Amino acid sequence: MDFTRRRLLTTTLAASAAVGMPHLWLPGSKEAWGATLKKGEPIKVGLLFSLTGALAVPEEDSTLVLQYAFEEINKNGGINGVPVEPVIVDAKSDFNVYAEKTKELILREKVIALFGCYTSASRKAILPTVMQRNHLLYYPTCYEGAECTQNTICTGPLANQHSKDLIPFMVEKFGKKVFFVGSNYVWPKESNKNAKIWLEQVGGELVGEEYIPLGSSEFGPVLNKIRDTKPNFIFSTVVGASDIAFHKQFKQEGFKVDSMPIASLTTGEIETRAMGAEFGAGHFLSAPYFQTLDNPTNQKFVEGFLKSKYGKNGVTHYNMEETYLSAYIFKAGLEKAAAAVGIENVTPRVIRDHSAGIRVEDEVSPEGLVWIDENNFNTWLKPKIGQCQGDGTFKVLKAAEQHVAPDPYSIYPNLGTCTKDGLKAADGKLRTNVI
Structure with a gap:
């Protein structure tokens, strides 16, 4: 192993057929083997992004910024005094590899949470395993919505937010x-x-x-x-x-x-740097974060990250920042869960349930205050529109004055409302883990 973004039944069967390692697949089990925390032991988390292949341009930075964030957290005492230990794998821009590595991280490495994926195709490839194991995925980028699972926390914008x-x-x-x-x-x-x-x-x-x-x-x-x-x-x-x-x-x-x-909705500073600023100049991006945001927290984040050993690609960008936020949302959720049930009783699902309403304040969030919706576990944020300049940075031309609520069913209101317990239809029936 390497260390260093519609229907549940159909998707589950497809993923099971496509992925080997049957010895790691336990139908009907409620929790992952060993996915609990023990006093004094490091808190293991899985970082599941592509470091090679067609998706490496945005996803490598997600891996790098999470290492930076957890190193930052560890230098400040860890979580409840315990260090976080990232387990890093390369999904190789291959949906089958995402699925395989998800099982390895949950069942062999016994991580307490997963941070991963950039495309919805890769997210949907791993969700059957995440849900079947009642585990927890932090999905840190924009996505289409029309999904209501009880095992994900999403830190990127939905369609109604960009x-x-x-x-x-x-x-x-x-x-x-x-x-x-x-x-x-x-x-x-x-x-x-x-x-x-x-x-x-x-x-x-x-x-x-x-x-x-x-x-x-x-x-x-x-x-x-x-x-x-x-x-x-x-x-x-x-x-x-x-x-x-x-x-x-x-x-x-x-x-x-x-x-x-x-x-x-995707061409930010890292893509512009990869293509050359002359190819990005004049075009537009909608995102909640830009490297040029003028506030003390962002200035500290940009300077600290780019000077660190993880800043080798030379820029910060919206997907990276949303990934950075997910580390602090995890920290706050875990601390809240441990205070409520005791560290030895914390499981992935317990962290998720205690993450409702978690806030990342201005002093920590480079884009400013954000918080997790108490029902659908997506993020309240302020949408912005920027135009790429000749040097590859973005000038913010428009920014929302108020936070915009995440609405995963903004164009499908007839399907119901996403609640913390599942998708609630107009007739009051509740469906869990709808993807």
Whole structure:
């Protein structure tokens, strides 16, 4: 082992078939082997991100910033005086590997919590195991919602916390004609369902919609369609290495950012650094965090991280910051759980249940105060819209004055409301672990 982001039954069967190690799969068991804490022993947590492959650009930084965060926590006394010990694995941008390593981390390494995934496809690949073991996943990036599990805490924005603001902003600034481009998996497609509603509400027009395979770098046919349809702007949900290729080919094909910019939910400082600032300049991103946020906590975070041995990639960005926050949400939830039930009775699910309403205050959070919703365990935050500058940093052009509540069913209100105990339908029936 290496150390160094629809239905439950269908997904569970698929994951079971795809992943080996049957000796680690225990149907019907309520808790993971040994997933409790013992006095005096380090608190083991699993870091499950891709350090290689098409998803490594954003995910490597998640691994690095969690090491930085837990080192910071340990230097300040750990959690209840006990150090945190990260167990790091490389998911290799392979959904089967995510699933395999999830079982190893839970059942062999006996971690008390998992921090992992960037795509919804990888998240959905591991959730059957997480739920079957009644374990706990901290998912630290934006996702599409339409999910209600009792084993996840999400620190990134939902659609109603980013594209809901971004679409009308772009229509007002550039025009009503929009072309959607996304990677071909669940998050871009579901995000675009949300975006279509926001677009319709402001009188916009969808002139095209294309999806490319995850990891693909060939955008010639898509760019030809964009040239033919002449949108006022492009709405992008392309991720990872594909995102870098898309921006580079956009400029190389002669498209002009001032007349047809790309508005993205994923292209931040790390992607811009990887592609070169000249390819990102002028484009837009909606996110709760930017490296340029002007507050003392962010200045300390940026300076401390970039000077540390973990800051080798040279920037901070929204996905990294959301991952950093997840470490402190875990710390607060574990401390609260231990105070309530005693350290020897803390399990992953107990941590989750005691994390309702957990706050990360201005003094700790680089983006400012955030907190965990008491019902759906997503995060209250302030959406922002930034434009990439010539040096690869982002200028914040718009920021919400008030925190926006996370709404995982914002475009599916008929399906019910996500509560701490499950999805509550209009008829009062409760369904648990809906993915």
